Amino acid sequence: MVTNNGIVYLIALPLIGSLLLLLLGRKADKWGHLLATALSASSFAVGLFQLSEMLSRETENRPVTQKLFNWISVGSFNVDASLLLDQLSICFVLLITGVGTLIHIYSISYMSHDKDRRRFFAYLNLFIAAMLLLVLGDSYLNLYVGWEGVGLASYLLIGFWNQKQAYATASKKAFVMNRIGDMGLSFAIMIAFASLGTVSFSGVKEQAHYASEATMTAIGVALLIAAVGKSAQFPLQAWLGDAMAGPTPVSALIHAATMVTAGVYLIVRSNFVFEAAPTAQLLVLIVGAITLMFGAIVGTAKDDIKKVLAASTMSQIGYMILGAGLGPAGYAFAIMHLLTHGFFKAGMFLGAGSVMHGMNDEVNMRKYGALRKFMPITFITFGLGYLAIIGVPPFAGFYSKDMIIETAFNAGGLKGILLGSTALLGAAITAFYMTRVMILTFTSPKRWDEDQHPHESPILMWAPMAILAIGSVTSGFLLSRGNALKHWLEPLFEEHGEHQELLAPIVVSGLTLLMVAIGVASAVIKYQLSDVDEVAPESVSTFTRFARRDLLQDDINEALFMRPGQAITSALVKIDERVVDGAVRGIGKIAIGSGAQLRKVQTGYVRSYAALILVGAVALIAAIWVVTQ
């Protein structure tokens, strides 16, 4: 494979930025944000340069590697810290650095009133660097380093305003739930090391042909747990909604570019594992299908604009996981949806931030309304993202989501019909809740108080939104034109060749558009043509109440894990106090007690001592006499 010593700059630039900003401290307050943005942008430039280099090479020579140093060398086991830049990673690199840079630019203005802006940018750079390391590592072990770095950076950023108790708790929740996923990844690495003897992607890929299916299933399930944790998929989805505690640019970064896409990357990158483990692959499909419905249902019930977007991310990532579970036919579409989603979701989150910026940080959509007039640019950019996510042609989401639905139907048999209809239904619900957001925020009558003065955001904020909106419009078309992305990624996957078409593409597209139209129409009837309550109505069905409580995800987690965990902990504390501490204290008490008893022997009376000496002497002599007789 071709080596290229330029890959490391992709990671090094933002990493240096974050270190500089953190180490220099307050000295860097004046220019820290500019440095961070510049470094992120230059990382993007390096990415573009790498892409142009890659394009100029033959297909088989496109992946390049760079060995940084020999990391672990024990006997025959060798792990180098080395980077791999291939067709898949370059997609992520450009998404992470590109969208990341736009979010940096946006944050300059969004965080301008925060006295800790420099620290914020340091964390943003750290986040970018960790995510780049994640997608550039050439082995699971290298990936793991980035994986943990992403977890750390997200913890720092979600809890950035940790002076509020609830926000600090949210960051802790995200971190803890991510740890469960991390455990899955470490298990996968251990199993791979123990049974395959290698942890590099190429090594595992080679071994996948010879290893038993049970081994590959174990690795696949462990990898799925990892992906589920990082990508907020069912059943580890509960952290994503609370992660909205972070500043809005962080949400945009987490949802579009860095964090939650890691799970999809992991599954697509480990395609050889899942190809060899059909059970694990089926689990991937189930997780994806459940999550896409879960997120969509939760999205319909939320009034907090950021929480709706968070639920929608969960649902869209569900689509990607579903696509990734469909095998070689779906990988490219999963990645395509990931890229288009990166554009429109980042754009919409930045739009939501812009709305909050103009509305004194109000997040309740029932207190919005009629903002179209006051924030025309936000309205247009958000609207383009909206059209993209619900999948209206020719916007980006149409191409990618449609492809996933079509591939799901073509999976064949009952499975295909079930998955396809789930994805189809999800598309309708997506259209419903996103239309609801649009109506409640922008087009319905105003419901805010007179002391609110909504206004358009400054150019530093709307320019990134505009660029992302352009991406939301064009990316789908560009990526799918002549199956560009599919052919680009093809060399990485082993094609099985058998393509069955259950439904013609045009039928699927027609069905999808019909479902989308139904979703949009019902939202318009419910919210545009009738009045919207300023307070969420109380008399609602049980199901709605469940959906408002995130389908009881926290209640279930609390009942199943938290309370038993607390019970075990308090039981262990009691055991520690009573048994362990009791034993230690008991020994002490024995010593003290026996001392107290023995002390009484020392009467202080000379006569009793003398008597004892006498008795002792007599006993001694008697003993000698007995022995010598």
Add this chain to the structure above:
Amino acid sequence: MSLDNYLYLSAILFTIGAVGVVVRRNAIVVFMCVELMLNAANLTLVTFSRINGTLDGQVVAFFTMVVAACEVVVGLAIIVTIYRSRRSASIDDANLLKR
């Protein structure tokens, strides 16, 4: 007359001394009882010297006398000092070490 009788006598003397040490409270009497025990031991040594026909026992008896003399000097000094400070020669009153 058998030499054993000397041994019986010394055993009786020793026992009287020991009992005196244990039961009497007056330090002077206890002291005299200690002397009695030492002399009982001396008598035993001398008797055994006679029985065995060697001088070893008599030599050791001299040592005992020297030790007893030293003991009397030190012991009486202690008793007098205690009496001066506590106005009592009862050994049961001298129990400071207990506390």
